Amino acid sequence: MISIDFSQAIALYIFIFIDAILIFWIFSRKQKDKDLTLDAKFIWFCSVCTYTYINTREEAISTCPRCGNYNKKN
Numbered sequence: 001m002i003s004i005d006f007s008q009a010i011a012l013y014i015f016i017f018i019d020a021i022l023i024f025w026i027f028s029r030k031q032k033d034k035d036l037t038l039d040a041k042f043i044w045f046c047s048v049c050t051y052t053y054i055n056t057r058e059e060a061i062s063t064c065p066r067c068g069n070y071n072k073k074n
């Protein structure tokens with residue numbers, strides 16, 4: 001049987017605990033990065049003032065935030 005003293009057991013316990021937190025943090029961070037990716041259909045290009053903007057609410061026609069022109073998806 002493996003014999004370890006009390007301080008080694010505490011150190012091992014803390015090491016495993018920190019490892020678990022680190023692994024959880026890395027995986028949750030990767031998921032957050034995936035959520036931040038932007039679909040190309042949300043990027044709009046104004047035909048009047050050439051302003052590029054993001055609108056996730058509209059699908060077919062969107063209003064330009066700079067000049068107010070109505071833009072249609074190509």
Ligand SMILES: [Zn+2]
Nearest residue numbers: 046049064067
């Ligand atoms: Zn515009």
